[in-house]
Amino acid sequence: MSDNIESHLSENRIFKPSKEFSKNARIKSMAQYKRMHKESIEKPGVFWAREAKELTWQKKWTKALDWKPPYAKWFVGGKLNVCENCVDRHLTNGRANKAAIIWEGEPGESRTLTYRQLHREVCQFANVLLAQGIKPKDRVLIYMPMVPEAVIAMLACARIGAVHSVVFGGFSAESIVDRLSDCKAKAVITADGGYRRGGVVPLKANVDEALKKYKSVETVIVHQRIGDKIPMKRGRDVYWHEEAARVSTKHVAKAFDSEHPLFILYTSGSTGKPKGILHTAGGYLTGTYSTCKYIFDMQDDDVYWCTADVGWVTGHSYIAYGPLSNGVTQVMYEGAPNHPDFGRFWDIVEKYGVTIFYTAPTAIRAFIKAGDQFPDSRDLSSLRLLGTVGEPINPEAWMWYHEKIGGGRCPIVDTWWQTETGAIMISPLPGCTPTKPGTATLPFFGVDAAILDETGEECAPNEGGKLVIRKPWPSMLRSIYGDKKRYRDTYWNDYKGMYTAGDGARTDRQGNFWIVGRLDDVLNVSGHRLGTAEVESALVEHKAVAESAVVGRPHEIKGQGVVAFVTVKGNIKTSEALAKELRNHVGKVIGAIAKPDEIYFTPSLPKTRSGKIMRRLLKELVATGEVSGNITTLEDYSVIADLQKNLKK
Numbered sequence: 235m236s237d238n239i240e241s242h243l244s245e246n247r248i249f250k251p252s253k254e255f256s257k258n259a260r261i262k263s264m265a266q267y268k269r270m271h272k273e274s275i276e277k278p279g280v281f282w283a284r285e286a287k288e289l290t291w292q293k294k295w296t297k298a299l300d301w302k303p304p305y306a307k308w309f310v311g312g313k314l315n316v317c318e319n320c321v322d323r324h325l326t327n328g329r330a331n332k333a334a335i336i337w338e339g340e341p342g343e344s345r346t347l348t349y350r351q352l353h354r355e356v357c358q359f360a361n362v363l364l365a366q367g368i369k370p371k372d373r374v375l376i377y378m379p380m381v382p383e384a385v386i387a388m389l390a391c392a393r394i395g396a397v398h399s400v401v402f403g404g405f406s407a408e409s410i411v412d413r414l415s416d417c418k419a420k421a422v423i424t425a426d427g428g429y430r431r432g433g434v435v436p437l438k439a440n441v442d443e444a445l446k447k448y449k450s451v452e453t454v455i456v457h458q459r460i461g462d463k464i465p466m467k468r469g470r471d472v473y474w475h476e477e478a479a480r481v482s483t484k485h486v487a488k489a490f491d492s493e494h495p496l497f498i499l500y501t502s503g504s505t506g507k508p509k510g511i512l513h514t515a516g517g518y519l520t521g522t523y524s525t526c527k528y529i530f531d532m533q534d535d536d537v538y539w540c541t542a543d544v545g546w547v548t549g550h551s552y553i554a555y556g557p558l559s560n561g562v563t564q565v566m567y568e569g570a571p572n573h574p575d576f577g578r579f580w581d582i583v584e585k586y587g588v589t590i591f592y593t594a595p596t597a598i599r600a601f602i603k604a605g606d607q608f609p610d611s612r613d614l615s616s617l618r619l620l621g622t623v624g625e626p627i628n629p630e631a632w633m634w635y636h637e638k639i640g641g642g643r644c645p646i647v648d649t650w651w652q653t654e655t656g657a658i659m660i661s662p663l664p665g666c667t668p669t670k671p672g673t674a675t676l677p678f679f680g681v682d683a684a685i686l687d688e689t690g691e692e693c694a695p696n697e698g699g700k701l702v703i704r705k706p707w708p709s710m711l712r713s714i715y716g717d718k719k720r721y722r723d724t725y726w727n728d729y730k731g732m733y734t735a736g737d738g739a740r741t742d743r744q745g746n747f748w749i750v751g752r753l754d755d756v757l758n759v760s761g762h763r764l765g766t767a768e769v770e771s772a773l774v775e776h777k778a779v780a781e782s783a784v785v786g787r788p789h790e791i792k793g794q795g796v797v798a799f800v801t802v803k804g805n806i807k808t809s810e811a812l813a814k815e816l817r818n819h820v821g822k823v824i825g826a827i828a829k830p831d832e833i834y835f836t837p838s839l840p841k842t843r844s845g846k847i848m849r850r851l852l853k854e855l856v857a858t859g860e861v862s863g864n865i866t867t868l869e870d871y872s873v874i875a876d877l878q879k880n881l882k883k
């Protein structure tokens with residue numbers, strides 16, 4: 235903590251957008267930002283109604299906001315079709331033949347879909363879903379590689395009012411089971427596989443395994459990406475292209491209520507069970523539309539590329555809904571950043587003339603490590619704006635991004651937000667906000683962010699506290715699917731009527747927000763949230779394990795690495811082989827991202843007298859090699875001494 239404070243305080247480098255950039259940007263000056271921000275906070279209904287009006291509504295709302303904490307309804311009484319806004323409306327505004335998605339597969343092929351072609355594909359697939367009996371509000375699980383069909387599937391669900399739940403393709407069969415049984419999905423959309431790092435990810439095989447345990451799925455629609463022969467279960471599994479050939483390519487988008495559920499996306503919390511974050515149509519679309527417009531400053535001739543996977547919220551908001559509702563041209567890439575080498579991203583930027591590039595700090599750190607020869611040997615001069623998301627960016631990585639990728643000329647928008655917030659909440663506006671390496675700077679329009687201490691008082695500059703949002707915003711989560719109590723307890727219990735983000739933060743004297751990191755037992759591994767409790771419960775599922783405690787430790791590339799302390803059952807012998815087995819076991823239960831970097835076997839875990847595991851001590855131990863904090867509540871001192879010795883070895 236104190237290191238963070240010092241490095242923040244000593245960060246004096248300030249970068250202002252060039253006059254040229256500001257002149258063409260939507261928001262050109264801090265005065266304009268401040269005026270609009272003030273209005274958006276004082277009269278949110280007026281501000282957001284103006285934004286929402288830029289979208290297509292089949293029926294106008296009667297009231298912009300209905301707020302009964304902690305439940306918000308936006309654009310009450312309004313009706314719209316989210317998919318129509320992302321696709322159909324560009325057929326009549328001059329963008330019909332504009333590229334919507336320029337896709338590149340990992341093996342190197344590329345494919346372009348214009349808005350007209352995207353429309354045709356989406357309508358056709360909507361008809362496939364209807365033919366399979368999918369109805370409004372039915373849940374559909376999507377488990378896909380990064381191919382246009384992933385976005386088409388999401389849009390087709392939205393089009394017919396079904397609720398999608400996308401599961402990241404790196405998650406395991408067991409993770410699919412958990413999500414299927416929580417949201418009670420009726421259908422699954424997947425692919426025979428996807429290319430990743432030269433290999434094939436067996437998506438359909440994982441779905442098959444999951445469906446042995448969760449049996450209520452009626453239909454599995456399989457997109458043929460690879461073309462190998464795979465088992466198809468008669469009466470349940472169908473091929474996308476075969477079903478598509480049977481239905482019309484015409485479909486008229488019906489309007490749904492503004493508060494109609496749009497999607498459920500699972501994210502880690504502090505218990506073993508992921509939370510199904512529920513977003514609804516009108517507010518979410520307005521938030522993602524508006525943030526793309528102002529923060530990425532999307533213009534008609536931009537080529538935008540967000541490197542996230544559609545399985546994360548970034549892929550929902552900043553690949554699917556935000557960019558498409560803005561009618562921008564975007565690049566989508568299937569594979570790994572280092573395949574065949576670390577020049578791949580920069581090849582793509584050069585080849586398609588990417589102008590706006592949005593990625594994660596962990597990727598930037600991996601590029602720095604790989605060496606400057608990769609970006610140096612490519613022409614990156616098309617870039618005009620850069621963005622980051624997912625975790626705090628260390629100033630070194632920021633400077634490298636600025637100089638090596640941005641050529642010193644591109645503003646960087648460091649965007650802070652969450653699965654729960656739906657859209658970016660704190661970020662520079664590229665045409666006006668002075669940026670400093672490491673801060674997400676200032677709240678977006680309509681965002682009343684503050685940092686509070688335990689008593690609810692606002693913290694002074696440079697004093698650390700909890701990040702809260704004091705007013706509702708359109709793209710906020712509406713609930714945790716099927717668990718209103720957890721929704722209230724997790725987000726709305728700390729301070730009356732305010733949303734607690736779960737992040738620690740501070741402001742500097744200029745009012746910039748510096749995010750320090752999660753305050754709960756959630757790790758941020760390569761920009762992705764991972765609950766320590768999830769990893770612990772995966773470990774104790776293994777027959778050799780009696781008990782475990784999982785903590786994070788600083789990691790050069792991943793931001794945080796996963797360290798597990800494991801106590802085995804009485805008759806079990808510990809060994810390197812067992813550690814490996816446990817690591818793979820976690821990979822199988824959750825996904826590769828959750829595999830512990832290190833496993834330490836210990837005869838017992840440090841506990842309080844009441845039996846609570848003291849993770850704080852373990853965290854300190856793995857970070858510094860010692861424990862200096864208060865250990866008076868510890869039940870048995872020798873446990874820590876032993877671990878300390880063990881770790882030194």
Ligand code: WTA
Nearest residue numbers: 623624625626648649650651652653749752
């Ligand atoms: C962290 C990702 C610092 C934060 C969009 C948050 C960040 C969690 C930033 C949400 C940023 C995200 N600076 N920290 N620019 N962006 N975070 O739900 O801890 O996967 O609470 O959403 O990531 O992760 P999630």
